[in-house]
Amino acid sequence: MAKVLILGAGISGHTAALIAKRKLGKNHQVTVVSPNSNYQWIPSNIWVGMGLMTPEQVKFELAPVYKRQGISYKQALAVSLHPEGDTKSTTPYVKIKHIVGTQKDTEENIEYDYLINATGPKLNFAATQGLGPEGFTDSVCTFQHAAEAWHNLQKNLAKMEKGERQTFLIGTGHPMATCQGAAFEYSLNIAFEVKKRKLDHLADIVWISNEYELGDFGMGGAYVKRGGYITPTKIFSESVFSEYGIRWITGAGVNKVEEGLVHYETLDGEYHTQQFDFAMLIPGFAGAGMKAYNKHDEDITPTVFAPNGFMKVDADYTVKPYEEWKASDWPSTYQCPAYDNVYAAGIAFAPPHAMSKPMQSKNGTFIYPTPPRTGMPSGVIGRVVAENVVAKIKTGTKENKHKASMGKMGAACIVSAGYGIIDGQAAVMTVNPIVPDWEKYPQWGRNIDDTVGVIGLAGHWMKLFMHYMFLYKAKALPLWWMIPE
Ligand SMILES: Cc1cc2nc3c(=O)[nH]c(=O)nc-3n(C[C@H](O)[C@H](O)[C@H](O)COP(=O)(O)OP(=O)(O)OC[C@H]3O[C@@H](n4cnc5c(N)ncnc54)[C@H](O)[C@@H]3O)c2cc1C
Numbered sequence: 001m002a003k004v005l006i007l008g009a010g011i012s013g014h015t016a017a018l019i020a021k022r023k024l025g026k027n028h029q030v031t032v033v034s035p036n037s038n039y040q041w042i043p044s045n046i047w048v049g050m051g052l053m054t055p056e057q058v059k060f061e062l063a064p065v066y067k068r069q070g071i072s073y074k075q076a077l078a079v080s081l082h083p084e085g086d087t088k089s090t091t092p093y094v095k096i097k098h099i100v101g102t103q104k105d106t107e108e109n110i111e112y113d114y115l116i117n118a119t120g121p122k123l124n125f126a127a128t129q130g131l132g133p134e135g136f137t138d139s140v141c142t143f144q145h146a147a148e149a150w151h152n153l154q155k156n157l158a159k160m161e162k163g164e165r166q167t168f169l170i171g172t173g174h175p176m177a178t179c180q181g182a183a184f185e186y187s188l189n190i191a192f193e194v195k196k197r198k199l200d201h202l203a204d205i206v207w208i209s210n211e212y213e214l215g216d217f218g219m220g221g222a223y224v225k226r227g228g229y230i231t232p233t234k235i236f237s238e239s240v241f242s243e244y245g246i247r248w249i250t251g252a253g254v255n256k257v258e259e260g261l262v263h264y265e266t267l268d269g270e271y272h273t274q275q276f277d278f279a280m281l282i283p284g285f286a287g288a289g290m291k292a293y294n295k296h297d298e299d300i301t302p303t304v305f306a307p308n309g310f311m312k313v314d315a316d317y318t319v320k321p322y323e324e325w326k327a328s329d330w331p332s333t334y335q336c337p338a339y340d341n342v343y344a345a346g347i348a349f350a351p352p353h354a355m356s357k358p359m360q361s362k363n364g365t366f367i368y369p370t371p372p373r374t375g376m377p378s379g380v381i382g383r384v385v386a387e388n389v390v391a392k393i394k395t396g397t398k399e400n401k402h403k404a405s406m407g408k409m410g411a412a413c414i415v416s417a418g419y420g421i422i423d424g425q426a427a428v429m430t431v432n433p434i435v436p437d438w439e440k441y442p443q444w445g446r447n448i449d450d451t452v453g454v455i456g457l458a459g460h461w462m463k464l465f466m467h468y469m470f471l472y473k474a475k476a477l478p479l480w481w482m483i484p485e
Contacts, residue, residue, distance in 0.1 A: 002028045002393040005094060005112035007078040007288075009034035009062055011042070011375050012346025013118030015382035015485060018476055020116075021071050023390040031072045031110060033096050037061060039474050040143050043375060044467045046185045048146035049280070050193060051154070052419045055143040058471075065476055075100050078119065078288070079107065081304060083339040084295035092341070114389045117311050118345040118382060121285035124174070128283065130257035131173045137257055137279040140186055141179075149280055153190070156278045160199040166277040169262060171208035173281030175253025175367040178218045180209055181374065183282050184237070185415045191244040192418030192425070200245060207241065207248040208264065208274060208281070210367050212359055214238050214248055218369035220355045222431050223444040224453035230444070233429075236453050240417070240427065249274070251359065253367035254281060269362025285370065287311065287348065303338050311336060311344035315352040322357050327407030327437035329353065333400035334385050340398070343385045346378035355435055376411040377434060379485030380404045407435040410450055414463040417455060426459030428452070 004024070006017045009032050021030040038059040047053040066073040076096040083092045093109040123141050125132030133139055138149035156166045170187035172180060187207055194203045207214075215221050215233030222233045241248055251267040262274045262281070287309020294300045305311055315331040329352040336342040344350075351371045359368045373381075384404040391397055410432030417425040430452045436445030444451070473483040 002113045003111060004028065004030045004114045004116070004389055004393075005110055006030065006032045006116045006118060007034070007094065008118035008120055008346075008348065009036070009039055010118060010120045010346060010378070012120070012348070012378040012382035013116065014039055014474055015379045016116050016118060016345055016386040017066075017071055018069065018480070019383050019386040020390055021069050022481055023386070024393060026070065028393060029072065031074065032062075032066060033074045033076050033078050033094070033110065034062070035075065035077045035099055037063065037075050037100075038143075039065070041467060041471050041474065042141070045140045045143055045146040046182065046189060046416055047419060048143055049138075049140040049149040049153070049186060050189045050419065051150040055147050058143050058467075060471070060475060069476055074098070074108075074110070076108070078290055080291040080293060081115070081342070082109075082293050083115070083304070083342055086293070086295060086297055090295060113341060114392070115342045116345055116385055116389065117343065117348045119288035119290070120347045122288055122309065124284040124286045127286075128174050128254060128257065131254070131281060131283055135257055136259050137173060137281045139283070140182065140280060141282070153278055157193075157197065157199070159277070160194070160197075160202045163202065165202045165204065167204040167206060167275055169206050169208055169274060169276035169279040169281070171281055172210050172369070173254045173257070174284035175210050175255065175265070175365055176370050177210060177282050177284045178370045178372045179282045179285070180211060180217045180369060181372065181413060181415060183209070183280065184217070185417070186280055187246055188240070188244055188415070188417040189419065191246055195245075203245070205244075205246045206274060206276075207246055208252050208254065208262065209248070209250055210253055210369055211250050212267070212357065212368065213250055214241065216356050216369060218354070218356055218372040219431065219434065220357065220436055220445075222436075222446060222451055223448060224429065224451050225448055226453050230448060231453070233453065240455065244417070251367060253361065253365055257281075265361055265363065265365055265367070267359055267361050267367055285347070287350075304336060304342075306350035308350065310350035311348055313337070313344050313349045315350065317350070317352055325353055326439065327405070327433060327435045330405050330407040330435050332403040332405035332408070333388060334381055335388075335400055343389070345382045345385045347373045349381075373406075374411060374413055376413070376485060377404070377406055377409060380409060383485055406433065407437055408433050410434065414459055414466065416460065416463050419460065422457070424457055424460030425455060426463045427455040428459040428462060
C-alpha cells in the first residue's frame with residue numbers, strides 16, 4: 001500500500017487529493033493535512049466582502065467529504081519535512097502540529113511514499129507595518145477576513161447615507177504583492193454598490209498598486225482581443241476604471257499603514273501618503289514557512305525551499321536579466337529536484353522569476369508584482385501532480401508523463417464588476433499562455449486568438465455559474481470528476 005500525503009486543502013491540494021484517491025482506490029492511502037476545517041471557494045470571497053454572499057455560501061466542512069471519499073484528514077499544520085527520515089529511520093515523514101481537539105498542540109510524524117505540498121501562500125501582513133485586519137486595513141483573502149471587511153464597509157456606507165464623504169483605498173499593501181486581480185474586482189464592486197445606492201458623489205475610490213501601469217496584473221500585462229480590436233490591458237483597465245469613477249496610483253510600494261493613512265514610495269523615489277476611511281490592501285505572499293531536515297537531522301531548508309519559503313521544483317532558477325527570461329524557465333512537473341517523490345502544487349511552488357518587468361525606485365526599493373498563480377492553473381497543477389503520483393504508484397514508472405507549464409497553458413479569469421442578475425457585470429479575461437512567450441509569439445507575447453477581454457452581464461452569470469459548479473466539484477458530488485479545473 002502506497003501512502004500519499006497532501007499538505008493543504010485549497011484549490012490545488014483538494015483537487016490533487018480527490019483525483020489521487022479516485023484513481024488509486026482502496027488499496028492505497030491518501031491523507032490530507034490542513035489547518036482549516038473548511039474548504040473555501042476563495043474567488044467568491046469578493047462577494048462575501050460586499051455582503052452579497054455569506055461565509056456559509058462559499059465554504060463547507062472538509063471532514064464529511066473526505067470520510068465519504070475514503071481520504072484520511074488531519075486538521076493540523078505541517079511544520080517540517082524529513083524527506084530522508086531521520087537518525088532512527090529512513091522512512092520519509094512530515095512533522096505536523098495538531099491545532100484542535102484532544103491532541104491540540106501535540107506533534108505527530110506522518111510517513112509518506114509521495115508528498116504533495118499545496119500549502120498555498122502565507123498572507124504576510126507582518127511584512128508591512130500596520131497592514132491587515134489586526135492593523136488598520138481590511139482583507140478579502142479568507143472568508144473570515146471578507147466577512148469582517150463587509151462589517152466595516154457598512155459603517156462607511158452608513159456615513160455616506162448621512163452625507164459624509166468617504167475615501168476607499170483598494171490595491172496592494174506591499175511593494176512586491178501579487179493578486180492584483182482580486183483587489184481590482186473588489187474596487188469595482190465597491191464602485192458598483194456606491195453607485196447603486198446613488199452615493200457616488202460622496203465617494204473617492206482610489207486604486208493603489210505596485211504595478212508599473214494599470215492592467216499589469218503581475219503577468220506583465222497582456223494584449224487582448226476586444227470587439228475585433230487588439231487592446232493592451234492597460235487601456236482596458238483604464239477605461240473600466242474611468243467608467244467606474246476610480247482614480248489610480250501606480251508604481252506605488254506601500255510600506256506602512258497608520259489609522260486612516262497609508263505611506264508609500266513611488267518609482268521616482270518620492271515618499272507620499274494617502275488618507276483613507278476604508279482600505280482593502282492585499283498583503284505580500286510568502287511560503288508556509290516549513291523547514292526541511294536530512295537523515296542526520298541537519299537543516300536543509302535552503303535546498304528544498306527558495307528564500308521566500310516556496311518550494312523549489314523543476315524550474316530554471318538561474319538568475320538572469322529580464323531580457324533573457326523565457327517561458328521555458330517555468331516548471332512543468334512540479335517535482336522537487338532534490339527528492340523525486342516530493343512535489344509542490346499551486347501557489348506553493350517557487351516561480352523562476354516574475355512575469356512583470358522588475359522595477360526599482362531611485363532609493364533601490366523593488367516595486368513590482370510577483371507572479372500570480374490563479375485558481376485555474378492551481379487546479380490544473382494539482383491534477384497533473386496527482387496523475388503523475390498515481391502513475392508512479394500503479395506502474396512503477398519514474399517518468400512524469402503529465403505536464404502543465406504556465407508557459408504553455410492558458411487560463412481564464414472572471415473579474416466581477418458588480419453583482420446583479422439583470423444589471424451585474426464581469427470582465428472575462430483569457431490568456432494563452434499565462435507566462436508570455438515572446439519567442440513563440442513575437443508580436444503579442446501570447447496567442448492573440450485565445451487572449452481575450454470582454455466585459456458584460458454574461459460574465460456575471462458565468463462567474464456565478466462557476467461558483468456553484470466548482471463548489472459542487474469540490475464537494476465531490478456525483479460525477480464531480482467530469483468538471484474540468
Ligand atoms: C480574494 C481572492 C479572490 C480570488 N479570485 C480569483 C478568481 O476569481 N479567479 C482565479 O482564478 N483565482 C482567484 N484567486 C486566486 C486563487 O484563490 C488562488 O489561485 C488559489 O486559491 C491557489 O490555490 P492553492 O491551493 O495553491 O492555495 P490555497 O487555495 O490558498 O490553499 C492553501 C491551503 O494550504 C493550507 N495550509 C497553509 N499552511 C499550511 C501548513 N503549514 N500545513 C498544511 N496546510 C497548510 C491552507 O489552509 C489552505 O487549505 C483569488 C484569490 C483571492 C485572495
